[in-house]
Amino acid sequence: MGAAAGLGLGAVITVVPVHATPKEMEDAVRKVVGSAPVTKGRVKLELPPLSENGNTVPLTVSIESPMTAADHVRAIHVFTELNPQPDVVSFRFGPRAGHARVSTRIRLANTQTVTAIGELSDGSFWSATAAVVVTLAACLEDA
Amino acid sequence: MANALVNVPARARRGEIIEVKTLISHPMETGYRRTQLGARIPRDIIRLFVCTYNGTEVFRAELHPAIAANPFVVFSTVATESGTLAFQWTGDNGFSATESATITVE
Amino acid sequence: MSGRAPHLLAALSVIALAGATFAGEIPMTERRSGYDFLSRETRAMQDDDTANPGMLAVLEGGALWARKTGAAGRACADCHGDAGASMKGVAARYPAFDATLKRPVNLEQRINRCRADRQQAPPLAYESRELLALTAYVARQSRGLPIDVAFGGRTQPFLDNGRAAFYRRQGQLNLACSQCHDDNWGRRLAGNVIPQAHPTGYPVYRLEWQGLGSLQRRLRNCLVGIRAESYEYGAPELVELELFLMWRARGMAIETPGVRP
Numbered sequence: 001m002g003a004a005a006g007l008g009l010g011a012v013i014t015v016v017p018v019h020a021t022p023k024e025m026e027d028a029v030r031k032v033v034g035s036a037p038v039t040k041g042r043v044k045l046e047l048p049p050l051s052e053n054g055n056t057v058p059l060t061v062s063i064e065s066p067m068t069a070a071d072h073v074r075a076i077h078v079f080t081e082l083n084p085q086p087d088v089v090s091f092r093f094g095p096r097a098g099h100a101r102v103s104t105r106i107r108l109a110n111t112q113t114v115t116a117i118g119e120l121s122d123g124s125f126w127s128a129t130a131a132v133v134v135t136l137a138a139c140l141e142d143a
Numbered sequence: 144m145a146n147a148l149v150n151v152p153a154r155a156r157r158g159e160i161i162e163v164k165t166l167i168s169h170p171m172e173t174g175y176r177r178t179q180l181g182a183r184i185p186r187d188i189i190r191l192f193v194c195t196y197n198g199t200e201v202f203r204a205e206l207h208p209a210i211a212a213n214p215f216v217v218f219s220t221v222a223t224e225s226g227t228l229a230f231q232w233t234g235d236n237g238f239s240a241t242e243s244a245t246i247t248v249e
Numbered sequence: 250m251s252g253r254a255p256h257l258l259a260a261l262s263v264i265a266l267a268g269a270t271f272a273g274e275i276p277m278t279e280r281r282s283g284y285d286f287l288s289r290e291t292r293a294m295q296d297d298d299t300a301n302p303g304m305l306a307v308l309e310g311g312a313l314w315a316r317k318t319g320a321a322g323r324a325c326a327d328c329h330g331d332a333g334a335s336m337k338g339v340a341a342r343y344p345a346f347d348a349t350l351k352r353p354v355n356l357e358q359r360i361n362r363c364r365a366d367r368q369q370a371p372p373l374a375y376e377s378r379e380l381l382a383l384t385a386y387v388a389r390q391s392r393g394l395p396i397d398v399a400f401g402g403r404t405q406p407f408l409d410n411g412r413a414a415f416y417r418r419q420g421q422l423n424l425a426c427s428q429c430h431d432d433n434w435g436r437r438l439a440g441n442v443i444p445q446a447h448p449t450g451y452p453v454y455r456l457e458w459q460g461l462g463s464l465q466r467r468l469r470n471c472l473v474g475i476r477a478e479s480y481e482y483g484a485p486e487l488v489e490l491e492l493f494l495m496w497r498a499r500g501m502a503i504e505t506p507g508v509r510p
Contacts, residue, residue, distance in 0.1 A: 048290050052441065052510035053456035056211040058290045080209060084175045088209040091218070096201040098160030098221040104204075105211040107173070135440025146308050150299040164299040168309070170459070212459035213302040 020086040025079050028086040029117060032077050033125045038117060043076070043128035045116040054108040054134040062101035063118045063126070067093070073100035075119040082112040108134050149230055151244035155222035163194065163202075164217045167232055167240060173208035189214055189234035197226035206234075222248045275431055275445055282501060283444035283509055286435070291456070295508035303385060303454035303506025306378075306461045310386025313379060319370025325383075328367060332390050340388035341397050341503050344492045346404050353407050353492050356384050357463060358483060375482035381461045385452045388505035395502060396449070398495045407485075411493025414486060420477025426490075441510055447498035448491065450507015457510065464491055 020028075029038070046060040065073045072095045078088040091102045100118070108114070111133045118126045150164040167189070174186025186208060194202045201220045220228070229243045284292060298304050314325045314332055329335040344353040347362070354362065360383050361372040373380035400408050415426045429438065430446035437443070451464040458466075465487045472479040480486045 048288060050288075052288050052291055055459050056294075056456040058294070083209050084173070085207065085209070087207040089207060090205040092203045092205075093218075094201065096196065096199070096221055096223070097219055099219045101219060102204070103215075103217040105215050107209045107211050146305045148299050148304060148308060164297075166299055166302060166305060168302075168305040213305060215300060215302070 020081060020083055022081045025081045025086040025115070028079055029077075029115070032090075032117065032119070036123065036125050038125040038127050040127055042126040043116050043118045045114065045128040045130045047114055047130045047132050049131065050133045050135065051108065052135060054110070056105045057108050057132060057134070058103065059106050059114070060101070060103040061091075061116045061128075062099065063120075065100050065120070067095050067098055067100060069095050070121070072097075072121045073118055074121055076100065076102065077117045077119070078106070079115045079117070080106075080108065080112055081115070083107065083109045088114075108132055110134055147230070147232070147240055147242040149228075149242050149244050151228055151246055152222075153245075154247045154249065157222060157224070157248050159222045160219050161222050161246070162217060162219050163228065164215075165192070165194075165230055165242075166213060166215045167242075168213055169232070169234070169238070171206075171208065171210055171212045171214060175208065187235045187238075189232045189238060191231075191233045192216055193231050194218070194220070195229045195231075196220060197224065222246060224248050273431065275434070277500075280447060280498070280501060281434075281445055282447055282449045282504065284450070284504060284507065286442040286444050287509070291508055291510060295450075295504065295506075301454065301506060301508060303452070303461055303508065306382045306385040306452070306454075307389045307506060309378070310382035310384070310389075313383050314386055319364060319368030321367065321369045323368050325363070325368075332387065336387045336390040338391050338394050338397070340384075340391040340505065341394045342399065344488050344495065345399060351403075352485060353404060353488055355465070355488050355491055356387060357465075358488070360384060360387070376463060376466055381452050381463065384463065385461060385506050388452065388503065391503040392505055393502050395500045396495055396498050398492060398499065400496050404492070407489045408492050408496055410486075411489035411491070411496075414490050415493055415497075420472065420475035422475045422477075424475040426471065446494060447501055448494045449498060449501050450504040450509065452505065453507040453509050455509050461506065464494070 042063055044062045047057060051057045061076050061078065063073045065071065073093050075090055075092045077090045079086045080088055088106050089104060093100050113129050113131050115127060115129045146168040148166040152161050155161050169189050170187060172184055172187040176184045178184060188208055189206050192204045192206065193200060202218045204216055206214060225246060225248045227243050227245050230241065232240045284295065294300050317324045340356055343356040343359065347354045357375065357380055360380065364370040364372060418425045426446065429443050434443050434445045448464045452461045454461050465482055468487055468490055469479045
C-alpha cells in the first residue's frame with residue numbers, strides 16, 4: 001500500500017521503454033504450447049471492454065470442464081500484445097479445483113487485445129481473446 | 144510484514160465447490176518505471192502464489208509484472224474434508240508471506 | 250506524460266469556456282457520491298471487503314491501534330478501547346475545531362496530536378503507510394454514517410475560507426474547483442467522468458495511485474491539474490478546503506475505504 005508515497009510523491013513517472021510486439025507474444029505463447037496447435041474456443045475470457053484505469057483491470061477466465069482426474073483443465077495462461085512483456089499470469093489447476101475459473105486484476109499499458117490459452121489434460125490447447133480500451137485519467141500527479 | 148486478506152467459507156458440504164478469495168498487500172513494482180531523475184526502479188513483484196488444502200496443492204498462480212498492485216486472486220476448490228487451507232506468496236527480494244483459513248466440511 | 254498534457258489542456262480549456270454558463274451550487278437532492286460515477290467493476294471492488302484493497306490498510310490500522318508506542322508506552326486502544334464503539338461517527342465529524350490550536354484539524358492531524366499528547370510519540374508523516382492505515386481504520390468505523398461536521402460559531406470563518414477557495418479561480422489555467430465540480434460534473438475530462446467532489450470515501454484507494462491516499466493528496470493533485478501552486482500537507486488552506494467539502498457533503502454516507510479511478 002502507498003508504494004508511490006514510499007518513493008516520494010510525484011517522484012515516480014511511468015515510462016514504458018519497450019513494448020512487447022505481437023511477435024514477442026507469439027514467442028511467449030510458443031514457449032507454453034510448444035508445437036501443439038491452439039484452437040479458438042472453449043475458453044471464456046471476461047474483461048471490461050472499457051477500463052477506467054489500466055493499472056487495475058479486472059479479468060475473469062474460465063473453461064467448462066468436468067474437472068475429473070481423467071478430464072480436467074491443467075492450466076490457463078494469459079498474455080498481452082502491447083505490455084512491456086507478454087506474460088501476465090499462469091494459473092495451474094488439478095481436479096481438486098472443482099471449476100477452472102479464476103479472477104484477478106491486471107495491468108494494461110494501453111488499449112490492446114488480451115489472450116488466454118487453456119491447457120487441457122488431453123494435451124489440447126484452446127484460446128480466447130478480448131479487446132480492452134484503456135482510458136487515460138486527467139489530473140495526474142505527474143502531469 | 145505483509146497484510147493478507149483471505150475469504151474461505153467456514154463451513155461447506157462434502158464435495159461442494161467453494162470460492163476462495165485472496166488479497167495481499169504488495170506494490171508489484173514492474174521494473175519498467177523510472178524516477179524523475181531517470182533511475183530505473185528495480186522490479187519487486189510476487190512471483191508465485193500457492194494454495195494447499197491439508198498439505199496437498201490445489202491451485203497455483205505464476206505472476207508477472209502485469210498483475211496489478213496488491214494482487215487479488217479468486218479461485219475455487221472442492222471441499223473434501225475439514226482442515227486448513229494454507230496460502231503462500233513468494234517473490235523478489237526474499238518476499239514470503241503466509242496465511243491460512245480453516246474449514247469445517249460436513 | 251508529455252503526450253497527455255496537451256490533451257488535458259484542451260479538455261480543460263473547453264471547461265473554462267463552459268464555465269461562462271455558471272450553474273451554481275449543486276442542490277442537496279442532486280448530490281451524488283463519486284461512487285455513483287464508477288464503472289460496475291470498480292463499484293464491485295469497493296463493495297466487497299475481500300476485493301477492496303483499501304481493506305488491507307484497515308487491517309493494518311487495526312493492528313497499529315492495538316500496538317503500544319511512544320515514551321508513554323500506550324496504545325490507542327488503551328484510552329479508546331474498542332474502536333468499533335469509540336470511533337463510530339468520529340471521522341464523519343472531521344475536520345473539527347481544536348480548542349488548543351484554535352482552528353480546525355483534520356483526522357490525520359487529530360491522530361498525530363493524540364500521539365504527541367497521549368503517547369509521547371513522534372508524528373507520523375503525511376501519506377505514510379502508518380498514518381493512512383490508522384486514519385482508514387478510524388474512518389472505517391463510520392462507514393454508512395452521515396457526514397456531520399460542525400459549522401457556525403467559531404468554525405464558520407474557516408468554513409468560509411474553504412468556500413472562498415473552492416470558488417476562486419487560480420493557477421495558470423485560471424480555474425476554480427467549482428467550474429469542474431459544480432458546473433460540469435457528470436461530463437468527461439480525458440477518460441474520466443468529473444465527479445461532484447464529495448469526500449465520502451477517504452482515505453481512498455485510487456487506481457491511478459495503486460494505493461491509498463488522503464483527501465489532501467487528492468486536493469494537491471487537483472491543484473497541479475489546474476497548474477496552481479499547491480500547499481504543503483497539513484496547511485491550514487487545505488484543512489479549510491477539506492472542511493468546506495465535508496460541509497458541502499453533509500448528510501452523505503461515509504464509504505471509507507472508497508475506491509476511485
